[in-house]
Amino acid sequence: MPVTAVVGAQWGDEGKGRIVDYLAQKVGAVVRYQGGDNAGHTVMNEYGRFQLHLLPSGIFNPNTHCIIGAGTVVNLAALIEEIDRVETAGVMTNNLWLDERAHVLLPDYRQLDALQEQARGNHAIGTTKRGIGPAYTYKVARAGLRMGDLKHPDWALQRLRVVRERLQAEFATFGAELPPLEEMVAQLTTMFAQIEKHVVDTVPILRKLLQAGAVVISEGQLGVMRDLDWGIYPYVTSSNPLASYAAIGAGFPASYITRVVGVAKCYTTAVGAGPFPAELTGKTGEQLRQIGREYGATTGRPRRTGWFDAVAARYAAWISGMTELALTKLDVLDQLPKIGICVGYKLPDGRTTEEMVDTYTLEQVEPIWEYWPGWLTDTSTITTCAALPENARNFLHRVEELVGVHLSIVSVGPERNQLILMETNT
Ligand code: GDP
Ligand code: IMO
Ligand code: MG
Numbered sequence: 001m002p003v004t005a006v007v008g009a010q011w012g013d014e015g016k017g018r019i020v021d022y023l024a025q026k027v028g029a030v031v032r033y034q035g036g037d038n039a040g041h042t043v044m045n046e047y048g049r050f051q052l053h054l055l056p057s058g059i060f061n062p063n064t065h066c067i068i069g070a071g072t073v074v075n076l077a078a079l080i081e082e083i084d085r086v087e088t089a090g091v092m093t094n095n096l097w098l099d100e101r102a103h104v105l106l107p108d109y110r111q112l113d114a115l116q117e118q119a120r121g122n123h124a125i126g127t128t129k130r131g132i133g134p135a136y137t138y139k140v141a142r143a144g145l146r147m148g149d150l151k152h153p154d155w156a157l158q159r160l161r162v163v164r165e166r167l168q169a170e171f172a173t174f175g176a177e178l179p180p181l182e183e184m185v186a187q188l189t190t191m192f193a194q195i196e197k198h199v200v201d202t203v204p205i206l207r208k209l210l211q212a213g214a215v216v217i218s219e220g221q222l223g224v225m226r227d228l229d230w231g232i233y234p235y236v237t238s239s240n241p242l243a244s245y246a247a248i249g250a251g252f253p254a255s256y257i258t259r260v261v262g263v264a265k266c267y268t269t270a271v272g273a274g275p276f277p278a279e280l281t282g283k284t285g286e287q288l289r290q291i292g293r294e295y296g297a298t299t300g301r302p303r304r305t306g307w308f309d310a311v312a313a314r315y316a317a318w319i320s321g322m323t324e325l326a327l328t329k330l331d332v333l334d335q336l337p338k339i340g341i342c343v344g345y346k347l348p349d350g351r352t353t354e355e356m357v358d359t360y361t362l363e364q365v366e367p368i369w370e371y372w373p374g375w376l377t378d379t380s381t382i383t384t385c386a387a388l389p390e391n392a393r394n395f396l397h398r399v400e401e402l403v404g405v406h407l408s409i410v411s412v413g414p415e416r417n418q419l420i421l422m423e424t425n426t
């Protein structure tokens with residue numbers, strides 16, 4: 001049996017965590033394949049409410065292997081804290097595996113991320129300051145430290161000297177200083193000892209599961225518009241949230257991905273800088289922020305809000321090979337009399353387009369709106385498509401038509417069961 005890739009179809013925070021939590025109830029494994037603790041995936045279930053940063057959203061099911069794959073960057077302190085938090089709530093973590101090839105996100109990368117952001121001044125990316133950019137930079141420069149390196153103290157020390165030499169030079173340009181090598185080694189060794197039992201070669205785990213016919217979910221972080229190659233560069237993260245990257249970051253043949261669930265909100269949000277054509281800066285935008293509680297799960301920053309951007313979602317659907325669409329937060333629109341959809345962009349020269357454009361141009365486009373009547377009815381307890389108000393169904397069908405991908409799931413609240421499976425209820 002194949003891999004189901006769950007990917008963000010917008011600017012991030014689409015509700016991937018709650019969708020994975022729902023889908024993970026019957027699967028063999030959930031694997032995170034990129035990013036680090038910049039993710040904030042909210043999951044609400046019988047154990048409580050959690051903001052997962054590194055742990056895959058399948059962690060609540062003891063029969064599901066949860067893998068943090070080779071393509072991720074791991075902040076050991078953040079991971080230990082998160083394991084502690086879920087264990088305190090009664091969740092077992094002996095189903096958690098970290099690939100030994102994943103890179104260690106050194107504590108000092110966070111400071112470097114903050115220093116770099118400060119230096120960017122007006123052109124700041126608005127990163128989460130979790131050290132993600134530096135961690136991937138060092139990885140690509142072949143100057144990084146991998147999880148498995150810490151199993152061999154001599155080798156780890158040798159590797160850390162390489163990282164440190166480069167890091168020291170970089171810190172010096174900001175007039176900052178690194179802690180002594182011995183201190184770094186002691187800190188990493190102590191933290192690693194606490195999670196070493198989880199650090200393995202995850203290739204055989206996934207291979208055996210897939211060969212035995214189990215379903216595996218790859219859980220993307222962020223969304224297509226923040227993808228390093230296909231998003232709004234440079235206002236992107238330093239890895240690839242696209243579904244295709246799951247095969248690389250998790251370590252299985254690309255041909256195993258047969259189902260790609262793209263997750264999108266019924267409107268759009270973004271944290272951080274960069275173009276966001278469907279943004280609403282006035283009263284309606286504030287209303288969406290308040291009703292939808294749109295504040296960043298990792299940094300607490302107010303999220304920018306706007307109507308659903310069908311151009312971006314259609315682009316995301318193609319580039320990530322979406323086979324189905326999951327729309328979240330329908331209930332947030334319940335109180336609004338009129339609901340907009342961005343169906344195209346007006347270019348600076350007056351022409352219009354329904355295609356994604358480059359970052360420079362995207363900063364200057366104007367949205368072309370289409371408006372749909374609201375339903376002014378509480379949808380949060382509805383469990384079938386047939387029971388949805390007609391105006392809600394019309395809106396959903398229009399979004400489905402514009403994205404061009406079958407709408408399979410509609411979420412009407414943050415809890416596990418506040419969800420409508422469209423296949424069985426239409
Ligand atoms: P992720 O990063 O894609 O997993 O999304 P986040 O967890 O950062 O943001 C999604 C937010 O919306 C969280 O606070 C969820 O609890 C919440 N949420 C998810 N689905 C729904 C929904 O259908 N309705 C409402 N009201 N909230 C939802
Ligand atoms: P989830 O997984 C929303 C944004 C930052 C910034 C850009 C680069 O919860 O969807 P980074 O720290 O990665 O170098 O920041 O990406 N960003 C997110 N926005 N949700 C996230 O994660 C994010 N992770 C990073 O705001 O614009
Ligand atoms: Mg999030």
